[in-house]
């Protein structure tokens with residue numbers, strides 16, 4: 831099991847334990863009933879899985895694709911350094927302990 835530390839929109843911090851089973855960060859957060867809409871189901875077309883990833887974890891993430899950047903940078907609360915679409919981040923052992931904040935609703 832690996833861990834994701836998620837701060838909800840209300841500011842509650844939850845530690846999620848999850849197996850590394852091919853799911854994305856978005857899928858794990860959604861499956862734990864945190865308020866992430868993920869309307870498109872992970873196809874990189876809605877931006878409702880927007881999260882802010884803690885600075886210390888940036889280097890471990892896969893780089894944003896052009897498609898992800900275009901979409902996430904068009905959101906109201908975009909932050910150049912920390913904004914990511916959580917459906918575009920596969921959860922791996924290396925990311926165990928990652929800290930993310932669910933972005934405000936658009």
Ligand code: FES
Pocket residue numbers: 856868869870871872873874875876877878879915916917918
């Ligand atoms: S779930 Fe739609 S862009 Fe991530």
